[in-house]
Amino acid sequence: MESDELILQSGTYITSFDKRGFVKTSVKPNSVIELKQAIENSSFVKQISGEKKHPLLVDLRNLESISKEARDHYSMRNREPGVTSIALLIDSPIGSVIGNFYMLISKPTVPTKLFTDENNAIKWLLTRSKL
């Protein structure tokens, strides 16, 4: 069962449950995501989600770079079993490239969309969760 109190922090992510009904995981400033961080993050998202599936907001605005191994980890459906949809929040040209790359190359099996505005991202996630 999800916890609205629990906030899990690693060196590169902060992951929490938003009472509105979604999990939020934010990349910490200037983070370089390698496989180890990606595995840890997937585990935290699963832990926060509990047994239920939830929409997931991924804030990539502070992402510096992400390694091939970490991308492969996310593309191997390690993220998706516990989530119903993914909103990727970006605000830089690099973020846009990484986000688009994930959507085009990794081809997530749950609905996934890029956003530059957090409110729009949340609105979309909550609309999706009602479908």
Added chain:
Amino acid sequence: MSGDLQEIYSCLCKATNTNPSPGAINKEAIIGLIDLLSEQKSNDLFIKESYEQRINEILKGVLRLAEFDYSKKIFLSKNKDHFDSLAEGINMLGEELKSSALSLTEKEILLKEIHHRVKNNLQIVSSLLSLQSESCTNVEMDNMLRASVARVKTMALIHEKLYQSKSLSVVNFYDYMEDLIRDVNGSYSRDTAKIKMHLDIDPDYRHLNVDSAIPCGLIINELLSNSYKYAFPNNSNGNIYVRMGLSAENDKNIIIEISDDGVGIPQNIDLRATTTLGLQLVTMLADQIDADLTLERDRGTRYTIEFSIN
């Protein structure tokens, strides 16, 4: 003179994007604007050169990928600008391509190994049949075993050619035919020197994919064997022709012709209603590759197999 100064001052203000001062125009004001203009031009040049350098870096990175060189990545600045995003995208694409290339190489090695093993296993089967044939006292049974050995060898040869080829999916049919003819020659105890073999394969269409190559190889093996066995009785001289090329009437079709100038196949033999295993195999394999099979009996025997390249 003051009118000229005024005009120069206005031009300099416009060029440097500076608001004109309300006061009198003097020498210092003009020199100041000339310095500013010079500095701006120098900055513009620096920015232009910097852009050119980064575009060149990115182009070099793309060219490296085009040459399958994944050893270097494009340098990223700390600006996190559009150049960096483009470079990051190309770097990530390079990583994906490198990974795909590696997995493709692994698959190619595995596929070669499989073809090698299939060939070895077929050779074992062929050797077993040969041994069986040697200990066989019944002539009819012996002939059947020998025919089976030839068929298994024909298939083994395709797998050998496949693991030796670069593409692993197409066979150089000219090389294959040379080996097949040598094998068929060797499997008959008669004086094969009296039979002259003519191989004419169009160099532009000498590659067949594996799906066509195995049935074609087996068909040719049967027809060549028939020519050796029946076309030239009493050890007589003769010619066997194998031709392969594009159809003159349909450039999407390949034609393979196997003919001899021997005694000719008896008129009462109907290709589609024959009881001999060899010719039954020929019609069955021709159907398998959707080929038109025709038989002419003028001056010897001529089989024509026409099938689509695709």
